[in-house]
Amino acid sequence: xxxxxxxxxxxxxxxxxxxxxxxxxxxxxxxxxxxxxxxxxxxxxxxxxxxxxxxxxxxxxxxxxxxxxxxxxxxxxxxxxxxxxxxxxxxxxxxxxxxxxxxxxxxxxxxxxxxxxxxxxxxxxxxxxxxxxxxxxxxxxxxxxxxxxxx
Numbered sequence: 001x002x003x004x005x006x007x008x009x010x011x012x013x014x015x016x017x018x019x020x021x022x023x024x025x026x027x028x029x030x031x032x033x034x035x036x037x038x039x040x041x042x043x044x045x046x047x048x049x050x051x052x053x054x055x056x057x058x059x060x061x062x063x064x065x066x067x068x069x070x071x072x073x074x075x076x077x078x079x080x081x082x083x084x085x086x087x088x089x090x091x092x093x094x095x096x097x098x099x100x101x102x103x104x105x106x107x108x109x110x111x112x113x114x115x116x117x118x119x120x121x122x123x124x125x126x127x128x129x130x131x132x133x134x135x136x137x138x139x140x141x142x143x144x145x146x147x148x149x150x151x
Contacts, residue, residue, distance in 0.1 A: 030100025084117030
């Protein structure tokens with residue numbers, strides 16, 4: 001893989017000791033299927049989704065009056081792919097995605113939003129693993145601040 005990962009680190013303001021972990025956050029399963037010995041970003045996405053959910057849940061708890069159902073609805077609406085894609089677009093993350101040949105040809109907007117949103121969640125997972133929860137939380141708060149205010 002040949003992207004300049006240092007530019008991404010500069011964009012997000014976080015230096016990774018484990019550059020391979022950061023690169024993995026951007027490897028779509030279609031790319032990994034075409035390139036043997038290459039891990040995709042799905043496990044990092046799983047972890048990042050949980051970290052993002054926790055940060056948003058804490059924000060909702062502290063800032064929104066409402067019962068469990070209302071808070072759950074707010075959290076769920078916040079982490080939709082379209083919102084994640086908007087944040088990822090502001091960060092210019094799409095250029096770092098590694099996609100398989102078939103996926104590169106998929107121009108469906110929903111599929112694109114899902115790919116880039118999943119990569120953002122994977123990035124959050126990588127930040128959590130490489131740094132800590134506090135760093136991941138700060139990354140989320142600084143990059144999602146406009147979206148948090150809209151809740």
